[in-house]
Amino acid sequence: MTHTVQQTAAEAFRSRPLTPLQRVQRVLHRHPAISPLVVLIGAVIVFALINDRFLQPANLSLILQQVSIIGALAVGQTLIVLTAGIDLSVGAIMIFVAMVMGTLAGEAGVPGVLAFLVGMVVGALAGLLNGVLVSVWKLPPFIVTLGTLGIFTALALLMSGGRAIRGDQLGGFLTWTSTTFAVGPFQLTVGVVLVLVLYAVGAYALSQTAWGRHVYAVGDDPAAARLAGIRTTRVLLSVYITAGVIFALSAWVLIGRVGAATTNSAVDANLDSITAVVIGGTSLFGGRGGLIGTLIGALIVGVFRNGLALARVDVLWQTLAIGVLIIAAVSLDQWIRRAGAQR
Amino acid sequence: MSMTQQESARMREQQRPVLSARGLVKTYGAVVAIDGVDLDLYAGEVLAVIGDNGAGKSTLIKCLTGAEVPDVGTIRVDGNEVRFRRPQDAQEVGIETVYQQLSLAPALDIASNVFLGRERRRPGILGSVFRMLDHAGMRKEAAEKVDSLGIRTLQDITQVVETLSGGQRQAVAVARATAFGSRVVVLDEPTAALGVRETSQVLDVIRELKARGLGVILISHNMPNVFEVADRIQIQRLGRRAGVITPESHTPAEAVAIMTGAVTVDDEEETGDEA
Numbered sequence: 001m002t003h004t005v006q007q008t009a010a011e012a013f014r015s016r017p018l019t020p021l022q023r024v025q026r027v028l029h030r031h032p033a034i035s036p037l038v039v040l041i042g043a044v045i046v047f048a049l050i051n052d053r054f055l056q057p058a059n060l061s062l063i064l065q066q067v068s069i070i071g072a073l074a075v076g077q078t079l080i081v082l083t084a085g086i087d088l089s090v091g092a093i094m095i096f097v098a099m100v101m102g103t104l105a106g107e108a109g110v111p112g113v114l115a116f117l118v119g120m121v122v123g124a125l126a127g128l129l130n131g132v133l134v135s136v137w138k139l140p141p142f143i144v145t146l147g148t149l150g151i152f153t154a155l156a157l158l159m160s161g162g163r164a165i166r167g168d169q170l171g172g173f174l175t176w177t178s179t180t181f182a183v184g185p186f187q188l189t190v191g192v193v194l195v196l197v198l199y200a201v202g203a204y205a206l207s208q209t210a211w212g213r214h215v216y217a218v219g220d221d222p223a224a225a226r227l228a229g230i231r232t233t234r235v236l237l238s239v240y241i242t243a244g245v246i247f248a249l250s251a252w253v254l255i256g257r258v259g260a261a262t263t264n265s266a267v268d269a270n271l272d273s274i275t276a277v278v279i280g281g282t283s284l285f286g287g288r289g290g291l292i293g294t295l296i297g298a299l300i301v302g303v304f305r306n307g308l309a310l311a312r313v314d315v316l317w318q319t320l321a322i323g324v325l326i327i328a329a330v331s332l333d334q335w336i337r338r339a340g341a342q343r
Numbered sequence: 344m345s346m347t348q349q350e351s352a353r354m355r356e357q358q359r360p361v362l363s364a365r366g367l368v369k370t371y372g373a374v375v376a377i378d379g380v381d382l383d384l385y386a387g388e389v390l391a392v393i394g395d396n397g398a399g400k401s402t403l404i405k406c407l408t409g410a411e412v413p414d415v416g417t418i419r420v421d422g423n424e425v426r427f428r429r430p431q432d433a434q435e436v437g438i439e440t441v442y443q444q445l446s447l448a449p450a451l452d453i454a455s456n457v458f459l460g461r462e463r464r465r466p467g468i469l470g471s472v473f474r475m476l477d478h479a480g481m482r483k484e485a486a487e488k489v490d491s492l493g494i495r496t497l498q499d500i501t502q503v504v505e506t507l508s509g510g511q512r513q514a515v516a517v518a519r520a521t522a523f524g525s526r527v528v529v530l531d532e533p534t535a536a537l538g539v540r541e542t543s544q545v546l547d548v549i550r551e552l553k554a555r556g557l558g559v560i561l562i563s564h565n566m567p568n569v570f571e572v573a574d575r576i577q578i579q580r581l582g583r584r585a586g587v588i589t590p591e592s593h594t595p596a597e598a599v600a601i602m603t604g605a606v607t608v609d610d611e612e613e614t615g616d617e618a
Contacts, residue, residue, distance in 0.1 A: 029503075030503070204473075208473075208474075208475045208476055209474045209475065209476060210462035210464070210474070210476060211474075213451065213455055213459065213462060213476070214459075214460075216448065216450060216451060217448035217451060217459055220448045220449055220450045220451070221447075221448060221449060223444075223446075224444070224445070224446040224447055224448060225446070225448060225459075225460075226410075226429070226430065226446075227410055227430050227440070227442050227444075227446030228430070228446040228447070228448070228456075228459045228460045229429075229430050229431040229434045229459070229460035229461065230431075230459065230460045231429065231431065287448070287449070287450040288450050
């Protein structure tokens with residue numbers, strides 16, 4: 001494919017040797033998951049040096065369980081952010097679905113499997129609502145999901161009256177996600193495995209299927225995607241519905257983790273899921289990033305919170321550290337994107 | 344030259360146009376972009392559409408390729424009336440387009456862009472059940488298509504499109520359209536960002552498409568290019584068809600005169616075949 005034609009001056013300039021910094025920028029541009037990975041490894045090393053309990057299997061297992069809910073939500077959030085959208089209602093949908101499942105199983109006496117299936121449908125419908133407002137009515141995703149955040153939060157409270165439904169009322173199926181089993185020295189839960197499966201399936205769909213290419217293309221430049229023959233409205237709808245189903249699965253993980261269906265858990269989940277996505281290197285402008293980065297991003301948040309807690313740092317300092325991380329991640333994203341413009 | 348003109352005139356009498364439009368109107372609020380435009384394109388010919396800025400060239404081809412839905416008017420493909428609601432509808436009947444603003448996804452690589460919207464899946468269960476893309480096959484074919492355009496600075500088919508120059512991006516868009524067009528290829532300013540050498544390669548591609556029996560619509564400001572490859576030239580002026588000429592019947596200067604309204608041409612004489 002290389003043509004041995006003599007170079008023009010401009011071509012010579014283009015093929016000039018790059019400075020080391022430009023090389024780094026180029027590599028990060030191609031593989032956006034590398035920078036969060038470096039941060040994660042660095043954080044693990046630092047926290048391991050500060051406290052030798054940090055690297056113990058029991059603690060690492062705990063971190064996985066702690067990030068499972070945010071990690072699950074962040075799968076759906078990543079899909080939406082890749083389309084240049086944002087979803088502020090992820091946590092509200094999850095809690096609403098958890099209350100639907102809990103109320104049906106715990107109070108109406110519906111079998112757990114059926115309550116779960118109804119919850120999945122409710123999650124899909126919640127996603128459909130966001131999707132129709134964004135893709136058909138063409139409203140900004142930020143505003144749409146700010147509205148549905150309020151709607152689903154209120155519906156969850158109205159339905160439950162603020163009461164929690166205890167795990168022993170829910171039956172075995174809905175709390176199955178809390179079941180622990182040992183893998184070597186690690187204690188995993190069914191919920192953690194479910195979340196890891198979500199990442200594997202999602203990463204496969206994004207990188208290996210036509211649907212995944214279309215999600216990136218729509219987020220990158222919706223007008224160009226349409227001209228290329230992609231049904232952009234349909235792709236957006238499918239993304240929001242898929243995300244809704246993922247949020248419903250997150251509700252299942254949540255019920256297992258909390259041991260109850262309650263509106264008082266995971267109240268910070270909306271913003272934390274966005275944090276994981278952004279730290280993971282997915283661009284808020286759409287079309288760039290992916291689930292491997294998000295998984296690393298979620299782990300970074302978990303490692304920071306856990307490591308700082310083990311180091312007996314005040315919880316407010318943890319929040320501050322996460323805030324600094326977000327700004328650093330977005331700044332890095334901007335710098336990397338400039339590599340694209342240069343050549 | 345007059346021989347070819349007679350031949351093509353005879354061919355046109357025998358043939359039905361592969362793509363024809365009657366009375367197309369498209370308005371954007373108070374702005375009338377095209378105002379009752381007709382167009383006929385025959386298989387195996389290059390029809391150039393020229394006109395000043397705002398003459399409605401781009402709107403016309405957007406209506407013909409499904410990017411815009413005309414307010415009024417009919418479009419026929421091989422004599423059958425069609426209604427294009429989206430670009431995909433036009434692609435399905437074999438009409439491919441290189442848009443002026445290039446419909447490429449900047450963050451995807453060249454191969455993904457060439458196959459964007461019609462990705463190929465792996466054979467067997469991987470493709471049917473797991474819907475896995477045939478990355479290797481698409482890369483190989485995309486490389487062949489792009490290579491055949493002879494764009495020398497494109498080396499890596501997995502290069503991300505946003506790292507390409509304007510001319511290289513245009514080459515990718517042209518490669519995509521020519522790879523999939525089976526009836527009609529529409530090129531809106533395909534050589535605008537290209538150098539002399541690349542331009543002549545695109546003109547070669549246009550001749551090759553013509554030789555394969557496809558209809559080609561070429562929108563261009565470049566009069567020498569238009570007069571070099573076009574069989575017929577449709578001149579748009581103020582949202583209407585000012586006339587259809589041939590490179591043999593008129594000089595570039597006369598074409599410009601018609602374009603600017605200094606001279607008018609008897610439209611019926613050239614295109615009265617549908618009457």
